[in-house]
Amino acid sequence: MRAERQGPRKVTLRPAGSAAVPPPGSSDSDAGSSPSDARSTFVTELPADAFAVDVVDTTAAGDACCGALCARLAAGDDVDTALRFAMAAGALATTVAGAVPSLPRRAEIDRLRRAG
Numbered sequence: 001m002r003a004e005r006q007g008p009r010k011v012t013l014r015p016a017g018s019a020a021v022p023p024p025g026s027s028d029s030d031a032g033s034s035p036s037d038a039r040s041t042f043v044t045e046l047p048a049d050a051f052a053v054d055v056v057d058t059t060a061a062g063d064a065c066c067g068a069l070c071a072r073l074a075a076g077d078d079v080d081t082a083l084r085f086a087m088a089a090g091a092l093a094t095t096v097a098g099a100v101p102s103l104p105r106r107a108e109i110d111r112l113r114r115a116g
Contacts, residue, residue, distance in 0.1 A: 051091035051112055060099040065090030068109065088112045 068089035072082035092104035092112055 051088055051116065053091045053095050053112075055094045057097040057102065058094050059097075060102050061090045061093040063099070064093035064103050067103075084113065085109060 065086045069082050069086035072085045073079070077085065088109045089104050092108055093102040096102035
């Protein structure tokens with residue numbers, strides 16, 4: 001038995017940022033799994049580019065991004081706010097070598113979001 005996902009799926013668009021894509025079964029469910037397929041079927045597109053950081057190591061960047069996204073959605077943020085927070089967390093995770101050491105703290109994420 002396979003459980004269907006509920007709510008929007010996150011798609012990473014590399015330098016272009018992120019977007020929320022409709023869940024399977026919605027009228028726009030043919031978005032596909034690749035960013036290029038998803039570009040024409042956005043539910044929400046962030047108006048800002050990805051955060052510019054000096055990349056040291058990409059280990060755990062996706063984990064930081066997904067974890068931050070889940071945390072902010074669970075806290076009640078709207079999708080745009082949660083995605084922007086998650087993008088900042090993922091960007092910060094690339095600025096430190098290693099997995100666990102690279103996971104940013106809330107204050108660091110908030111500083112990056114305020115800066116740009």
